[in-house]
Amino acid sequence: DGGITQSPKYLFRKEGQNVTLSCEQNLNHDAMYWYRQDPGQGLRLIYYSQIVNDFQKGDIAEGYSVSREKKESFPLTVTSAQKNPTAFYLCASRPTRGTDTQYFGPGTRLTVL
Amino acid sequence: QKEVEQNSGPLSVPEGAIASLNCTYSDRGSQSFFWYRQYSGKSPELIMSIYSNGDKEDGRFTAQLNKASQYVSLLIRDSQPSDSATYLCAVGVASGTYKYIFGTGTRLKVLA
Numbered sequence: 001d002g003g004i005t006q007s008p009k010y011l012f013r014k015e016g017q018n019v020t021l022s023c024e025q026n027l028n029h030d031a032m033y034w035y036r037q038d039p040g041q042g043l044r045l046i047y048y049s050q051i052v053n054d055f056q057k058g059d060i061a062e063g064y065s066v067s068r069e070k071k072e073s074f075p076l077t078v079t080s081a082q083k084n085p086t087a088f089y090l091c092a093s094r095p096t097r098g099t100d101t102q103y104f105g106p107g108t109r110l111t112v113l
Numbered sequence: 114q115k116e117v118e119q120n121s122g123p124l125s126v127p128e129g130a131i132a133s134l135n136c137t138y139s140d141r142g143s144q145s146f147f148w149y150r151q152y153s154g155k156s157p158e159l160i161m162s163i164y165s166n167g168d169k170e171d172g173r174f175t176a177q178l179n180k181a182s183q184y185v186s187l188l189i190r191d192s193q194p195s196d197s198a199t200y201l202c203a204v205g206v207a208s209g210t211y212k213y214i215f216g217t218g219t220r221l222k223v224l225a
Contacts, residue, residue: 031211040121042201042217043157050210058212090156100145100205102213104156 003027004105006091011110013078013085021076021108023091029103030096032074036060037088046089049074050096078110086112117204119216127224132189134219136202139183145205146178148187150198151218157201161187192223 004025013019023032031050035043045058049068063082068074074093078085091105116139126132134148145164149157161176163169163185169176175188189196199218206212 033212035215040217042117042215043203043213044215045212048210048212056210094211096211100211101147101159101162102203103159104149107156109154 004091004093004103006089006105006108008108009106011108013110013112015112016080018077018079019110021078021089021091021110023074023076023105024072025074025093025105026072027093027095027103028071029093030071031094032068033092033094033102034058034064034066034074034076035090035092037090043090046076085110117202117214117216119200119202119219121217122220123222124219125222125224126192128192128194130192132192132196132221132223134187134189134200134202134221136185136187136216137183138185138202138204138214140204140206140214141180141183142208143204143206146176146185147203147205147213148174148176148185149201149203150196151201152198160200189221192221194223194225197221197223 007022033048034046047066049055065077089108092102094102147162148160151157163176163178173190177186199220201218202216203213
């Protein structure tokens with residue numbers, strides 16, 4: 001099956017710990033995105049990547065880091081510098097040719113204890 | 114700051130009625146517009162995309178775009194209880210790189 005997978009589905013973290021959220025896609029899409037969603041809010045862009053080994057900060061990049069070593073993978077690390085990390089994290093991808101429609105993974109819900 | 118605005122709702126409509134969801138955007142250079150449906154606790158799923166002024170129909174859904182007024186809407190005909198969800202409007206912005214600006218969503222309740 002083609003699609004976007006995110007793991008884990010639920011993640012609990014103690015304050016002061018770094019955690020890494022996984023995002024993998026087998027759609028052969030070039031562009032990948034990370035969003036954060038808080039209750040009753042829209043999606044806010046954290047980081048995005050148009051090609052391998054290149055990525056740009058979004059609107060709320062502070063306290064987060066990413067890497068794009070492979071086309072299929074775009075992991076997000078939530079560092080201890082992120083003051084309020086409890087949220088729903090969504091990964092998305094988009095082909096860079098033919099369509100500009102973005103498709104989402106199932107999401108990871110992160111809770112800081 | 115580019116913005117996309119939606120009424121947060123909830124918008125309540127009886128089963129079988131037409132639900133009308135609205136969205137305005139600030140960037141006149143926007144070229145692509147999307148409606149996503151999001152059930153509670155789930156990720157957004159694409160309902161419609163529209164690129165040209167006018168109407169685009171897909172089953173019970175019709176997207177309407179008016180670039181002069183910077184307005185995009187989604188009509189849901191014969192609304193069903195299963196349509197109850199939050200509907201997110203998104204605008205594609207191309208300025209060197211390509212990214213999306215999302216509204217905060219409108220919560221729709223279809224009453225049986």
